[in-house]
Amino acid sequence: MMYAEEIEIGSRFDFESYAMTAEEITTFGAKWDPLPLHLSEDIADGTAFGRLVASGVHTLAVFQRLAVLAAFAQWDIFAGRRLDDVKLLAPVFPGDSLTGGLEVQGIEFNHPGRALVTCFGWLDTSRGRTLELVAESYVNRRP
Amino acid sequence: MMYAEEIEIGSRFDFESYAMTAEEITTFGAKWDPLPLHLSEDIADGTAFGRLVASGVHTLAVFQRLAVLAAFAQWDIFAGRRLDDVKLLAPVFPGDSLTGGLEVQGIEFNHPGRALVTCFGWLDTSRGRTLELVAESYVNRRP
Numbered sequence: 001m002m003y004a005e006e007i008e009i010g011s012r013f014d015f016e017s018y019a020m021t022a023e024e025i026t027t028f029g030a031k032w033d034p035l036p037l038h039l040s041e042d043i044a045d046g047t048a049f050g051r052l053v054a055s056g057v058h059t060l061a062v063f064q065r066l067a068v069l070a071a072f073a074q075w076d077i078f079a080g081r082r083l084d085d086v087k088l089l090a091p092v093f094p095g096d097s098l099t100g101g102l103e104v105q106g107i108e109f110n111h112p113g114r115a116l117v118t119c120f121g122w123l124d125t126s127r128g129r130t131l132e133l134v135a136e137s138y139v140n141r142r143p
Numbered sequence: 144m145m146y147a148e149e150i151e152i153g154s155r156f157d158f159e160s161y162a163m164t165a166e167e168i169t170t171f172g173a174k175w176d177p178l179p180l181h182l183s184e185d186i187a188d189g190t191a192f193g194r195l196v197a198s199g200v201h202t203l204a205v206f207q208r209l210a211v212l213a214a215f216a217q218w219d220i221f222a223g224r225r226l227d228d229v230k231l232l233a234p235v236f237p238g239d240s241l242t243g244g245l246e247v248q249g250i251e252f253n254h255p256g257r258a259l260v261t262c263f264g265w266l267d268t269s270r271g272r273t274l275e276l277v278a279e280s281y282v283n284r285r286p
Binding site for chain 2: 031032033034035037048049053055056057060061062064065068069072073077078079080081082083084085086087088091140
C-alpha cells in the first residue's frame, strides 16, 4: 500500500475496459435512476435518444470501479472527500466499451495524519470522451 | 410530465427515506468500489473507521433514486449534464436511514428545445448532513 508521500503529482494510471450491457443498464436504472431512458428499450424508444442510455450514476460507478482497480486499491485511502465538475459529455449506450484513466493533479499535506489527493479522471467510448471529473480523496500519511 | 417552463426557481422537494443495510453496502462495494472499507465488516475492521462504510458512489446513487421519486420522474428530462461540488461530509454506516431533498436554484432557457435546470441537493442521516451536491439537468421545453 502506498502512503500519500509516495504518490507523485503528474503520475497517470490507465484503466482496463468495461463492457456496458443493456441488461446492466436496465437493472442499475430500475434501482437507482428510474427514468424512462434507463428502464427498457421499449420505454426508452419514446425518449429524446430513441434508445436505452446508461444512467450517469452508472457511468460514474464504472469510473470508480476502474479507478480502484488501476490506482486507488494500491493507495492507503482514508476516505473520499469530494467530486467536482462531473461532466456527462455524451451518452453511453448498450454495447459500449468504456475505458479511461486518471492523473494526479495535486497533493496537499494539510493534516497530520493524511493528505488530500486531487485527481483528474476521464472515461471514453469508441465515439470519444463521455465523462470527466475531479476526485478528491484523503490518503493516509506514513505513520 | 412538467416541461421546463412549469418548473419554478425556489421550489423544494422533500425525499422519502432509504435504509442502508450492511448487505447492500458490501454488494455495491464489491462491484463498484472494491476498497477495504466497503467489502465486509471483518475487512473494514482494519480501516480508519473500524467498520463498514458505504461507498460515496452508493450514497450518490441513493440520492439519485430519491430525487427521481420526489421530483425528476415528474419532469420531462432530456438528460443529466453535470454534477458539481459533490461533498461527502460524513460516513454512512449500516443501519443508517437516509433522507434529504432538493431545491431548484436556476433555470437557463439557453437552447431552443430544452432548458438547463440547476438544483441543490442534500442527504442527511440521524447524525446530520452526509451529502451535498449541485445537479444540472436538461429539461425539455414545451413543444
